[in-house]
Amino acid sequence: MKRQQFLQTAIASTGMSAALAACRSTAGASGSNVTYLPTLNWQMATSWPKALDTIFGGAKTFAARVAALTGGKFKITPRPSGELAPPLDVLNVVSQGAVPCGYTAAYFYVGKSPATAFGTALPFGLNAQQQNAWLYEGGGLQKLQDLYARKFSAIQFPAGNTGTQMGGWFRKEISQLSDLQGLNMRIPGLGGQVMGKLGVTVQSLAGGEIFQALQTGALDAAEWAGPYDDEKLGLQKTAKYYYYPGWWEPGATLEVQINLNEWKKLPIEYQAAIKTAAFEANTIMLARYDARNNEALGRLLQEGVQLRSYSNEILAAAEQASFELFDEFAAKDADFKSIFTDWKQFRDRVYAWNNINEGSFARYSYSKLKS
Numbered sequence: 083m084k085r086q087q088f089l090q091t092a093i094a095s096t097g098m099s100a101a102l103a104a105c106r107s108t109a110g111a112s113g114s115n116v117t118y119l120p121t122l123n124w125q126m127a128t129s130w131p132k133a134l135d136t137i138f139g140g141a142k143t144f145a146a147r148v149a150a151l152t153g154g155k156f157k158i159t160p161r162p163s164g165e166l167a168p169p170l171d172v173l174n175v176v177s178q179g180a181v182p183c184g185y186t187a188a189y190f191y192v193g194k195s196p197a198t199a200f201g202t203a204l205p206f207g208l209n210a211q212q213q214n215a216w217l218y219e220g221g222g223l224q225k226l227q228d229l230y231a232r233k234f235s236a237i238q239f240p241a242g243n244t245g246t247q248m249g250g251w252f253r254k255e256i257s258q259l260s261d262l263q264g265l266n267m268r269i270p271g272l273g274g275q276v277m278g279k280l281g282v283t284v285q286s287l288a289g290g291e292i293f294q295a296l297q298t299g300a301l302d303a304a305e306w307a308g309p310y311d312d313e314k315l316g317l318q319k320t321a322k323y324y325y326y327p328g329w330w331e332p333g334a335t336l337e338v339q340i341n342l343n344e345w346k347k348l349p350i351e352y353q354a355a356i357k358t359a360a361f362e363a364n365t366i367m368l369a370r371y372d373a374r375n376n377e378a379l380g381r382l383l384q385e386g387v388q389l390r391s392y393s394n395e396i397l398a399a400a401e402q403a404s405f406e407l408f409d410e411f412a413a414k415d416a417d418f419k420s421i422f423t424d425w426k427q428f429r430d431r432v433y434a435w436n437n438i439n440e441g442s443f444a445r446y447s448y449s450k451l452k453s
Contacts, residue, residue, distance in 0.1 A: 273330025
């Protein structure tokens with residue numbers, strides 16, 4: 083009996099030792115794989131100045147997470163706008179391979195392809211939650227990555243969202259549609275083209291150039307993002323009237339863009355790190371904006387800023403002009419048409435659903451707020 087117990091104990095001990103040895107062997111092999119991954123140092127061109135700690139901060143969040151996920155072996159250094167490329171030229175230098183990666187807004191490049199607008203936001207389109215649903219679960223990201231591969235030799239990943247933006251700063255009140263006629267306004271993307279249809283003279287300037295243009299009178303109005311970033315740029319010192327909503331950017335996505343050849347050279351572990359880091363940056367930026375914008379708006383109002391809403395007349399005209407513009411692009415651009423058809427169907431479905439669940443809740447809850 084004792085001999086049998088001894089043998090059983092010995093066998094069990096031997097089995098456990100073998101299992102532990104196997105675990106150590108596996109861990110060692112895994113460690114070896116990490117050890118032999120390459121050390122990389124990439125420079126990242128961006129479209130924003132360092133002073134904008136939320137939007138430039140998206141690039142920093144992304145880079146920090148890539149470094150952490152790769153044990154510090156893959157380092158990406160975000161550079162402020164203008165250091166590696168002009169702020170509205172990031173996609174160009176990434177596409178050419180002059181820099182391996184960039185951080186920017188896709189709608190800056192609608193002149194190259196109007197379909198890039200889907201990567202950021204369309205007027206009267208999707209809010210941040212809906213945009214993420216379309217990108218990650220509605221097939222949007224795959225469509226955009228196919229477009230970038232064909233058109234720009236690049237691959238992109240959502241890596242930030244501002245949430246619904248404000249409607250811009252104006253030096254005079256805009257009470258009716260006719261008040262827009264002849265205004266010089268900084269507004270990029272398809273929103274700018276819609277404003278053009280409403281009689282606005284549209285300018286496309288980088289964020290760091292807006293303050294001076296408003297201050298000198300070169301601009302009558304300008305939009306940037308929301309209270310937190312707008313306050314950082316000092317726009318409240320140049321224009322008194324602050325309008326809402328930013329109907330042209332109901333949920334603006336920012337993205338990491340990577341040269342396709344450089345992407346293909348990366349080990350799969352580094353590709354996975356990039357995907358994960360971009361996803362985290364996308365989530366963190368939206369949280370930061372929601373947490374900080376309301377406090378910043380309070381400070382702006384204390385400084386004497388006058389908050390105004392766009393009239394229903396202006397909103398209705400802008401919405402009609404927006405969908406006319408979409409139809410024009412769809413008629414002449416196959417890429418835009420292909421994405422727009424699916425995007426519009428998704429928009430209609432998610433609008434119907436959110437009108438029931440979130441819309442009903444918001445209408446009841448927000449009606450109790452004191453103005």
